[in-house]
Amino acid sequence: MKMQQRIALVTGANKGIGFEVARDLARKRFHVFLGARDTKAGEAAAEKLRKEGEEDYGEITFLKIDVSEPDSIRRAAEEFSRKSDRLDTLVNNAGILLDDDKDVLTAAPEIFETTLRTNTLGALLVAQAFVPFLKKSGAPRIVNVSSGGGQLADGADGWAPAYCISKTALNGVTAQLAAALPKFAVNSVCPGWVRTEMGGPNATRSVGEGATGIVWLAMDAPQNETGKFWRDRKVIPW
């Protein structure tokens, strides 16, 4: 019997880690919905993968989605429904780290609002909008790309407080979704420090290395592993 083609949505996939995750999943013959907020950048990224993969990659479809805008998320789900009634894996990868995110005592409220709206609420609202499609999958997965910066186990070191709080809260979203969706695998993952626009040139990992643990959770990790925080295929403390 021919195996059904698996379907994934990756948000913020026009560059950085998200692009690499989209590429890896396409290589594994997933039909990848490459999510991006900017049409030009998203179309260009999708076209790049189509050219590179030719016959060897799964289908790649650009999906316009700004995770900080509930209307954009709703429109993206409508657009998705015209192309597929099922989703196997949602990778909530889109994220921001603002330049002014420096000091918890003086950072303006807008820094916290904007960061949490994208990194935390965005992931939750995208999950809400796409759960109906995920419920049609035999092995539904949600992967929330978090960060070691959000870990509370060792306290905080003062770096990027809004970003770190947004990732701590994203881990809370992961735990809540895992409880609400017992048949799903819902996990948080830290990609490590990765050389992207966000990570900067001095980061210790390539995008390929950063994507590996995310892709593993997106397709290969045991389906009964849920409600956990991972790095390099190992559970790490919240």
Ligand SMILES: NC(=O)c1ccc[n+]([C@@H]2O[C@H](COP(=O)([O-])OP(=O)(O)OC[C@H]3O[C@@H](n4cnc5c(N)ncnc54)[C@H](OP(=O)(O)O)[C@@H]3O)[C@@H](O)[C@H]2O)c1
């Ligand atoms: N790099 C690291 O060292 C590192 C470490 C730990 C965790 N992470 C996490 O890994 C994920 C990817 O980061 P990265 O390093 O690849 O960063 P990046 O190169 O800056 O890429 C971020 C991606 O998110 C997109 N994005 C931002 N806001 C969005 C919105 N409102 N709606 C839709 N897309 C949006 C960006 O789109 P535009 O191009 O339109 O801006 C871009 O595609 C993030 O969640 C980040 O927090 C990264």
